[in-house]
Amino acid sequence: MEEKAKMKLNQKFAIGIDLGATTVKAGIVSTTGIVVDQISADAKANHGPSAVIQQISFVIQELLGKHKNSNCIGIGIGAPGMVSAVDSFVHHPPNFTDWSRVDVGGEIRKKFKLHVEIENDANCAAVAEARFGVGVEFKNFLFVIWGTGVGGGIILNRKIFRGPNGGAGEIGHVSIDYNGRLCNCGNYGCIESYIGQRYLSQRTKEILRNIPADRTDNHLYKLVGGNLNKIEPSIISQAAELGDPIAISILEEAGTLLGAALASTMNVIDVSVVVIGGGVSAVPAFVYDAVIKSLRSRVLKPHKDNIHVLRAKLGNTAGIIGSASLVM
Amino acid sequence: MEEKAKMKLNQKFAIGIDLGATTVKAGIVSTTGIVVDQISADAKANHGPSAVIQQISFVIQELLGKHKNSNCIGIGIGAPGMVSAVDSFVHHPPNFTDWSRVDVGGEIRKKFKLHVEIENDANCAAVAEARFGVGVEFKNFLFVIWGTGVGGGIILNRKIFRGPNGGAGEIGHVSIDYNGRLCNCGNYGCIESYIGQRYLSQRTKEILRNIPADRTDNHLYKLVGGNLNKIEPSIISQAAELGDPIAISILEEAGTLLGAALASTMNVIDVSVVVIGGGVSAVPAFVYDAVIKSLRSRVLKPHKDNIHVLRAKLGNTAGIIGSASLVM
Numbered sequence: 001m002e003e004k005a006k007m008k009l010n011q012k013f014a015i016g017i018d019l020g021a022t023t024v025k026a027g028i029v030s031t032t033g034i035v036v037d038q039i040s041a042d043a044k045a046n047h048g049p050s051a052v053i054q055q056i057s058f059v060i061q062e063l064l065g066k067h068k069n070s071n072c073i074g075i076g077i078g079a080p081g082m083v084s085a086v087d088s089f090v091h092h093p094p095n096f097t098d099w100s101r102v103d104v105g106g107e108i109r110k111k112f113k114l115h116v117e118i119e120n121d122a123n124c125a126a127v128a129e130a131r132f133g134v135g136v137e138f139k140n141f142l143f144v145i146w147g148t149g150v151g152g153g154i155i156l157n158r159k160i161f162r163g164p165n166g167g168a169g170e171i172g173h174v175s176i177d178y179n180g181r182l183c184n185c186g187n188y189g190c191i192e193s194y195i196g197q198r199y200l201s202q203r204t205k206e207i208l209r210n211i212p213a214d215r216t217d218n219h220l221y222k223l224v225g226g227n228l229n230k231i232e233p234s235i236i237s238q239a240a241e242l243g244d245p246i247a248i249s250i251l252e253e254a255g256t257l258l259g260a261a262l263a264s265t266m267n268v269i270d271v272s273v274v275v276i277g278g279g280v281s282a283v284p285a286f287v288y289d290a291v292i293k294s295l296r297s298r299v300l301k302p303h304k305d306n307i308h309v310l311r312a313k314l315g316n317t318a319g320i321i322g323s324a325s326l327v328m
Numbered sequence: 329m330e331e332k333a334k335m336k337l338n339q340k341f342a343i344g345i346d347l348g349a350t351t352v353k354a355g356i357v358s359t360t361g362i363v364v365d366q367i368s369a370d371a372k373a374n375h376g377p378s379a380v381i382q383q384i385s386f387v388i389q390e391l392l393g394k395h396k397n398s399n400c401i402g403i404g405i406g407a408p409g410m411v412s413a414v415d416s417f418v419h420h421p422p423n424f425t426d427w428s429r430v431d432v433g434g435e436i437r438k439k440f441k442l443h444v445e446i447e448n449d450a451n452c453a454a455v456a457e458a459r460f461g462v463g464v465e466f467k468n469f470l471f472v473i474w475g476t477g478v479g480g481g482i483i484l485n486r487k488i489f490r491g492p493n494g495g496a497g498e499i500g501h502v503s504i505d506y507n508g509r510l511c512n513c514g515n516y517g518c519i520e521s522y523i524g525q526r527y528l529s530q531r532t533k534e535i536l537r538n539i540p541a542d543r544t545d546n547h548l549y550k551l552v553g554g555n556l557n558k559i560e561p562s563i564i565s566q567a568a569e570l571g572d573p574i575a576i577s578i579l580e581e582a583g584t585l586l587g588a589a590l591a592s593t594m595n596v597i598d599v600s601v602v603v604i605g606g607g608v609s610a611v612p613a614f615v616y617d618a619v620i621k622s623l624r625s626r627v628l629k630p631h632k633d634n635i636h637v638l639r640a641k642l643g644n645t646a647g648i649i650g651s652a653s654l655v656m
Binding site: 260 | 410419420467468482484485490491492493494495496497498499501502503504505506507508513514515516517585588591592593595596597598599600625626627628629630631634
């Protein structure tokens, strides 16, 4: 509250936009990386690009109406899909209707006559951790968003490594088994298809459905009151912390497999630090230990002694903070 | 010959060193990337670092004795193992005795008072292809050395991407199966353990040993006069070109698996062009087609239409040319 008051009077700020297929979140972010005001709206992703741009404009307008416009140094936008390194257009964001490539940044710039930057959403979260989160201590790290899917970003020398076309860091689509599970992307064995939120929940349900009736007094069952449709990673984590062996084994396996995918990635890009964010990253510490153990046993020798695997710090405001920091 | 004569009189040149565990090769390389003189010597890798440095000095001395020293712009060295991005020391080159970390570049600089640069050998070959080979057309590509092992280098914006510690580009140690073959590095399923020269030869021998006697009139048997110990990738390639189904299936599978490893790599570093060099890269064109087919079916959508997989151009002089070009 005090921070907000100060902000109004004399502090520069940036607006950060975190565009998702369901919601567009926006925040006023201080130059020290603090979200001092926040708003969200329906993204209207199924109404086509102009509806989405209208929703983005709406949340910006709302925030600008409440804060001193002359203090706004610009607007940063984090968007799903590939944000082209060449033209900054947003290409094929998943679950957005009638969208091939759209100049979201250009449209917003036209409307608000402010400095506008746009970047892939996973990259934004990586930048946020690099500037204001656990990554402050590390010049180079791999950022993993562990949620419904598995995304990522690569920070090199404190900057995002976008790759020649803006598509770098797709850690979720490193395959751990060329003959393995079919991934949504069409490839086989992508790590996303083994540890993504839906798969973890599904896998747990299947195991529970197949256990004998006299074992249904386990923690997982109790936590969801017998309604298996309520199983999700936070429940699995709770059960694991209560000592539930099924929950522990599922999460430990997920950590081990994530370690395998990260080993291949480290061998290619020569980065030994991993920061894990996203909804599922709230898993208990033993899962991080499993990632480290798997990584250490698999990665090439020069990396073995330098491995760090850390939980992200900024939680679900990372997207807003990171996009805002694009214009800082 | 004419080139050599010209060189003596008025052309600047660099010396390129290609250090291997068996042999140290050295060449006089014109600024247009042509090897105009070449010499080699025993690397004495099992005699310790000072013997190796003496051998490198010997080949340099020999070349400088034959060419106008004032035209020499410097010496580039390609070395196996990791060449540290921090101190340029050569760390743990495989098959070198009593070698932890050695300042090879510094020693040579002291002896010859010339500009000396040092780089990992796979990176040198990648640089050679980037400046004078098939990579000239591409700003960004992945270089794969397909030989006894599988090595690699990443070219971004026409320069080598070394990674924060100098260890980037270890494409041979991208795993395609976390439960797969045990690799020399200790990990499971590294692509090197499926397509490296020794494995391909071994695999072919095993298949041949198990086929019925009436099928020993196949091309592979004939090409080695029944002596299976002579089986090696060049023989497998010849047999495949004669239509031998075993040879074709082994090479096609190798291409398919290489494509799987490259798909994960492309998804991480966002590069859609692959250049393949090294001893095994002389395989028939259908193997390259298999790599492309596998890659295209596996890689993320934005890359699918931009895939190029090309044979390297410079053959076994790539190491010398690339190391020389470090000082150009």
